[in-house]
Amino acid sequence: NALVTKIKEQRITEKIQPVNVWVIDAAETPEYPAKPRKKLNILLGIFFGIFGGIGLAFFIEYLDNTIKSSEDVEENLHIPVLGVIPFSKIKNQRIENVVVDEPASLITENYRALRTSVMLCSAEKPPQTILVTSMASGEGKTTTAANLAFTIAKTGKNVLLVDGDLRRPRLHKVFNLENTSGLSTFLSGVSSGDILQKSSVGNLSIMTSGPIPPIPSELLNSVRMEKLVKTLSTKFDHIIFDSAPVLSVTDSQILTRFIDSIIVVARAGHTTYEAARKGLKILKEIEPHPIGMVINAVDTKRGWINHYYGYDGYCSRVADDS
């Protein structure tokens, strides 16, 4: 009974108590879902996609420490840029012979500009013996040496191109020549003379490397080498030496003893400033100092080349002004 009375009392209290809840607005069924907010998400996606991508590209570019343009080289390495050679994309074209095969091409025009720079870079007379070297392998020493030799020969000068890279010689392949005798056989006394071969351009002669010797630096560092360069200098207007990379072996440094000009090749997007600094430090410790740098395989589409015909760089500017 007590329980029943209690329940009744409770019900009465519930009925007396006011209900503080009323309807302000009738609930409506939404037309669109509250989440996901597609438009906002798409806009945010586009925004972060574009600006994030651009930011990432700049960051990667910032981390990329490779040589790209002539301005950067002159500013960071304090060495004149003698020429800028574009990257050749033409299939089946042998870039090593481009000056002969494609005389009207942009690359040939740039090699001509390089020749002008080289010829005007020495104070008293054009350099007679030129060493073409680079920091590491595959940067374009052979390609530069061959095309430079061709362009100089095309001006009517008597030119000799020597394969001074006795470790990875390639000139005999470029010129399609026999390599049973050459510089190595002459220096080791196996052949006495007659080691010069003719190229497709009449006044350009080639001395191939000969078979690869066991210790190339010893052969290059010989009295016979000194005498050979002296004798050849009386017979040719210009002698161009292809060579081994500076940072790998000492062969190029040894060859500098016999020559009067050094040209350093750097490959755009490949040679790092760190490597270039190291190599140039080595070369600047010996005489003669490098006359300048050639930036090879420059990507023209990425704006790494400035002037259409490649009259670009310190020595070329001197040439243009005069």
Ligand SMILES: Nc1ncnc2c1ncn2[C@@H]1O[C@H](COP(=O)(O)OP(=O)(O)OP(=O)(O)O)[C@@H](O)[C@H]1O
């Ligand atoms: N401007 C260029 N455009 C396109 N390809 C190039 C260019 N210069 C060089 N190459 C190519 O790059 C490769 C390396 O060039 P090259 O043999 O001249 O370099 P290298 O410095 O002599 O190498 P190594 O140290 O092995 O002797 C070759 O296959 C050559 O055809």
Ligand SMILES: [Mg+2]
């Ligand atoms: Mg080579």
